Each structure stands twice: as C-alpha cells, then as structure tokens.
Amino acid sequence: MMSEPLLHRDDPAKDPLVGNIKVTRQDWLNAALSVLKQGGVEAVKVAELAGQMGVSRSSFYWYFKNRTDLLNALLQHWERTNTAAMVAQANAPADTITEACCNVFRCNINTALFDNRLDFAIRDWARRSERVNAVLKAGDDARIEALTHMFLRFDYPELEAKARARVIYYMQLGYDDANLGETLNERLAMVPGYLVAYTGHTASDAEIEAFATYARDVTGHTDPA
Known part of the structure; x- marks a missing residue:
C-alpha cells in the first residue's frame, strides 16, 4: 500500500479560493478520475484539469506536490473503493454460498460500490x-483471496474454493467488457443459472428476489416485468 501523499495544506478552512469557487482536493481527484476513465493515464494533466474546472493551475499545489502525487492518489482511491468493496462483499454475512455470491454480485450492479470503468482504466495503466x-496484482490477489475464503466458509475443499473464486472473479471482471447489451431484466434472468455454475447449488426464490430488488433499487429500474 502506498503511503498517503503529502499535502501542501491540510486545513479545509484554508482551501484556495479562485474567484467565487472553493477548490478542494476532492475536486481535483474527481476531475482526474473522470479523465482517467475516459482517456487513460496519459490524459491526466494538471493544466488540462485546471482548465476543465475553470481554476488556476497553481491551486493544484495546495494539495499535491506534483502530477506523480496525484497519480498516487488515484491508485489509492482505486484500492480503497473497488478492492475494498469486493473484499467487504465477499466477507459479508450470508447463510448460504448462493446468498454470499449475490452479495458479491452487488459490486457489478452498484457503481457506487465498484466502478468497472475505473478498474479497466487501472488495468490499461x-x-x-x-x-x-x-x-x-496486489489488488487482484486480495480480491481472489477474499472470494476463496468465502467458499471456504461454506466447506468447499481448498483447491476447489480457489478455483471457484477465480472463475467468479475473472468472469465478473469481463462481464461489462463483453458489452452484451443486456437489459437489467435479461441480466437478472441469468442470475439463478450463474449461481448454479459458480457454486453447484440452487439459490432459493427468496435469495433471487432479494438480489433483484436490490438491483432495481440501485439502478432505478422499478418495473419487475
């Protein structure tokens, strides 16, 4: 884990003011994350970010020593969001392995938990x-380890647990990249079959409905039809 970047200022009350705009460290991070996901790491440039936000380039140096410092912060953000979220979901309480897998599936439905576009950008970088x-690699290892322990909790043999963890992880990573063009309902219809494939067990109707309700809530699709 990289150490926290040194800031030039750490008092929010002393954030630089540019015109009538209060510029925060998070503003710079958000702008950099957006550019990273859209154009890759080469597009993350201080002058261009300042122009997009309509602020002075000099305000950047209140929070970051240089561009490398900003890039380090982007990596830390990825570790603290995507990797941490998948590990947390794999460790979430569940009565069955199918319920546990549904907890992990939330990462692929809820972009507030897991940002696939950011993951792709980091992999390209x-x-x-x-x-x-x-x-x-450290992030991938941490995620697969958490998924392996998820299967071990439900008494899968160690080698099988590791194999199933890899299957569910690498399939989920590539799901959005495949650009299948599915509707949410089409995707939800596949969940029971995926759970059988991943776990060897059939999920209960209550588990499937609970996941479907969660998916519709977080995506704003309220029509179950």
Missing part, C-alpha cells in the same frame, strides 16, 4: 507501468 502493475 498497468500495461504501461511496472509499479502500477504491482499494485494491480
């Missing part, structure tokens, strides 16, 4: 940087 690739 990792192809260009050995340092970032090492951070990515």
Whole structure:
C-alpha cells in the first residue's frame, strides 16, 4: 500500500479560493478520475484539469506536490473503493454460498460500490507501468483471496474454493467488457443459472428476489416485468 501523499495544506478552512469557487482536493481527484476513465493515464494533466474546472493551475499545489502525487492518489482511491468493496462483499454475512455470491454480485450492479470503468482504466495503466502493475496484482490477489475464503466458509475443499473464486472473479471482471447489451431484466434472468455454475447449488426464490430488488433499487429500474 502506498503511503498517503503529502499535502501542501491540510486545513479545509484554508482551501484556495479562485474567484467565487472553493477548490478542494476532492475536486481535483474527481476531475482526474473522470479523465482517467475516459482517456487513460496519459490524459491526466494538471493544466488540462485546471482548465476543465475553470481554476488556476497553481491551486493544484495546495494539495499535491506534483502530477506523480496525484497519480498516487488515484491508485489509492482505486484500492480503497473497488478492492475494498469486493473484499467487504465477499466477507459479508450470508447463510448460504448462493446468498454470499449475490452479495458479491452487488459490486457489478452498484457503481457506487465498484466502478468497472475505473478498474479497466487501472488495468490499461498497468500495461504501461511496472509499479502500477504491482499494485494491480496486489489488488487482484486480495480480491481472489477474499472470494476463496468465502467458499471456504461454506466447506468447499481448498483447491476447489480457489478455483471457484477465480472463475467468479475473472468472469465478473469481463462481464461489462463483453458489452452484451443486456437489459437489467435479461441480466437478472441469468442470475439463478450463474449461481448454479459458480457454486453447484440452487439459490432459493427468496435469495433471487432479494438480489433483484436490490438491483432495481440501485439502478432505478422499478418495473419487475
């Protein structure tokens, strides 16, 4: 885990004011995250970010020493959101392995839990940087370890637990990248079959309905038809 970047200012009351705009460290991070997801790491440039926000470039240095400091913060954000969310969902309480898998599926439905576009951007960045690739590998390892322990909790043999963890992880990573063009209802219709494939067990109707309700709530699709 990388150490926290050193800030030039750490008192929110002393955030720089540019015109009538109060510029925060999170504003810079949000702008950089958006650019990273849209254009890759090469597009994350201080001058361009300042222009997008309509602020002085000098305000950047209240919060970051340099561009590398900002890039480190982006990596930390990815670790603290995507990786932490999947680990937490794998460890969430569940009475059955199918319920546990539904907890993990929430990462692929709720972008507030897990941002697939950010994950893709980090993986693309990792192809260009050995340092970032090492951070990515550590994140992948942590996620697979958590998924493996999820299966172990329900008495799967160790090697089988690891294999099933890899299957569910790598399939979920590539699901959105496949660009299947499914509606939410089409995707939900596949969930019972996926659960059988991942776990060897059939989920209860209550588990399927609970996940479907969650999915519709977080995506705003309220029509169950």
